[in-house]
Amino acid sequence: MAHILIIDDESCFTDMLSTMVGDMGHHVTSAYSIEDGMQKASMQPFDIVLLDVQLPDGSGLDLLPKIQALPSSPEVIIITGYGNPDGAELAIKNGAWDYIQKPFSIYTMTLLLVRALQYREAKHSNRMPFLLKRCGIVGNSNKMESCLELLASAAANEANVLIMGETGTGKELFARAIHKNSKRAQNSFIIVDCAALPSTIVESVLFGHEKGVFTGADKHRDGLIKQADGGTLFLDEVGELPLSTQKAFLRVLQERSFRPIGSKMEIKSDFRLVAATNRNLEDMVNTGSFRNDLLFRLRTITIELPPLKEHIEDIKELVFYYIAKLCGRYGNDIKGFSPDFLEALITYDWPGNIRELVHTLERALAIAHDESTLFPKHLPMDIRIKLVRANIEPVEANTSKKQAAGRALFLRMEDFRKNMDKEYLHDLIARVGNNIKEACRLSGLSRSHLYSLLKEYNISKPE
Amino acid sequence: MLVIILLFKGVIEDMAFLFYTNSSGKTKKQLQEIIHARMPGEEMEVYRTFxxxxxxxxxxxxxxxxxxxxxxxxxxxxxxxxxxNVLWDMRLILILPDRNHETIMKGHQLRPRFLTHADCNPTEVAEVLCNMLKKYTQMRPF
Known part of the structure; x- marks a missing residue:
């Protein structure tokens, strides 16, 4: 039984609608003005609000956002005696379930109510569990939220899932999170790294084999499909599966049973399938390197993970998370980072996605050593160079005269290197003061080599 | 044959991996030998105690x-x-001491990318290792 609130100032219409909704088995409350409606709406939760536009104390459309902000967040159906396309558009844009014009048939209203209630039920059943185990998935950007909603939906049922995304976007994390949030969480999560398995053993690894069935089969082997019984089978890089194996695996998906190589017995396995790829499987289907019928089976639910550059607003949270994780691994105090360090990370385009970010943070922490705060200078050289180049390239492109002048003054490489060496040595001495031992440690130079360079460039030696 | 080995070495010469074994069985010896033969340029960090x-x-x-x-x-x-908690970003090849169901299920908790047994064919492990090293080096655009 649903709770329906009718807000309409026409009492005969409200009575007729109340009777109709009551006959459908729902509980009805009536209100005749905005004030009355808002008061009743805030006193108890409602599933649906049927809202008139023309009310004695204002427009029902103004009430719409307030109703939607209620804790029960009811679906709102706008009812009006005056056809107004703009008003209808506004209502829908503001999140109304539908807009209906009087007069309408009982059948139309019944259908509308049934659909709205079905939608509401589906929405609640698909809603992300309050305590979704994120299993290391970080980020609350709109793109990540959408992926998490799909994750929650996938975890709630048994459908096959295909996770797509560039390398380093977290496909395995998502696969594991689906498993951990599913009813199979207590059973095994079995990974099949399709790209790592040589084609000669992939079927044996998946299906298992009997002893002596081929050269090298000295022992019986249980396949991973059997090991995944009751749990989740994760086919990573599924696009790398050989065509012959794709055909055999398709049969397993259809029948949930298989025959180990050399065996006469069919074995059943109740596994849930999650697959992942960084390749365009549709293109592979078009070129004949991936089976269309398998792709059709794999993508009952598809989750497309965005590259990091498309949810860069998550980078701060990612940096906090992974710095804490990495410092925890090394037993160090958690380091902070400067605003320009974060700015540099935001500016970079992360072709290797989150995995590249994690490696970068690891390298920055190693470079920073015992300094408590990370600065852009702690970023690996290759990233700093890319950032600098990205900053100066547009200027170079627009200054052809400057370029011409620059060419005239272009240094010989030997001279350029000498200038750089001299600058480096000045910086080094400025940093270490009189501590020659520290200068040798930082520069990696021997004491004698360092002294000879200082002499060559006429730089005062530390005492 | 020599050419093949050199080409192979060229692909993987700057790769490194970690090898842990505290067993003294023949698998350890066989595996090390075959890895050395297949990947002469590899950097293998060996750890013999937990x-x-x-x-x-x-x-x-x-x-x-x-x-x-x-x-x-x-x-x-x-x-x-x-x-x-410190292996979260490592890809594991796990070689288990036996084929008991309990051991296998426990092994999967480490989320290995390849799981096999001590009495396995070591060539198989070496091939998987080669593929993984090639793949994860190619995948790194940085």
Whole structure:
């Protein structure tokens, strides 16, 4: 039984609608003005609000956002005696379930109510569990939220899932999170790294084999499909599966049973399938390197993970998370980072996605050593160079005269290197003061080599 | 044959991986020999005790992304499982001491990319290792 609130100032219409909704088995409350409606709406939760536009104390459309902000967040159906396309558009844009014009048939209203209630039920059943185990998935950007909603939906049922995304976007994390949030969480999560398995053993690894069935089969082997019984089978890089194996695996998906190589017995396995790829499987289907019928089976639910550059607003949270994780691994105090360090990370385009970010943070922490705060200078050289180049390239492109002048003054490489060496040595001495031992440690130079360079460039030696 | 080996070496010469074994069985010897033969240019960091493995994983990985763990016993496996929180970004090849269901299920808790047994064909492990090293180096655009 649903709770329906009718807000309409026409009492005969409200009575007729109340009777109709009551006959459908729902509980009805009536209100005749905005004030009355808002008061009743805030006193108890409602599933649906049927809202008139023309009310004695204002427009029902103004009430719409307030109703939607209620804790029960009811679906709102706008009812009006005056056809107004703009008003209808506004209502829908503001999140109304539908807009209906009087007069309408009982059948139309019944259908509308049934659909709205079905939608509401589906929405609640698909809603992300309050305590979704994120299993290391970080980020609350709109793109990540959408992926998490799909994750929650996938975890709630048994459908096959295909996770797509560039390398380093977290496909395995998502696969594991689906498993951990599913009813199979207590059973095994079995990974099949399709790209790592040589084609000669992939079927044996998946299906298992009997002893002596081929050269090298000295022992019986249980396949991973059997090991995944009751749990989740994760086919990573599924696009790398050989065509012959794709055909055999398709049969397993259809029948949930298989025959180990050399065996006469069919074995059943109740596994849930999650697959992942960084390749365009549709293109592979078009070129004949991936089976269309398998792709059709794999993508009952598809989750497309965005590259990091498309949810860069998550980078701060990612940096906090992974710095804490990495410092925890090394037993160090958690380091902070400067605003320009974060700015540099935001500016970079992360072709290797989150995995590249994690490696970068690891390298920055190693470079920073015992300094408590990370600065852009702690970023690996290759990233700093890319950032600098990205900053100066547009200027170079627009200054052809400057370029011409620059060419005239272009240094010989030997001279350029000498200038750089001299600058480096000045910086080094400025940093270490009189501590020659520290200068040798930082520069990696021997004491004698360092002294000879200082002499060559006429730089005062530390005492 | 020589050409093939050299080409192969060219692909993987700057790769490194970690090899843990505290077992003294023939698998360890066979595996090391075949890895050396297949990947003459590899950098293999070998750890022969659980403590040394544990200490290594508490230091920066510096490019190490693949580990071969040759587990000697159920106790050894239980110990390795305590390192789960520092193995999160390593791809594991796990070689289990036996084929018991309990051992296998416990082994999967480490989320290995390849799981096999001590009495396996070592060539198989070496091939998977080669593929993983090639793949994870090619995948790194940085």
């Amino acid at each position: 403590d040394s493995l544990s200490n290594r994983l508490l230091r920066p990985l510096e490019g190490l992304s693949v580990a071969v763990l040759l587990v000697s016993s159920m106790e050894d496996l239980s110990n390795i499982l305590t390192l789960c």
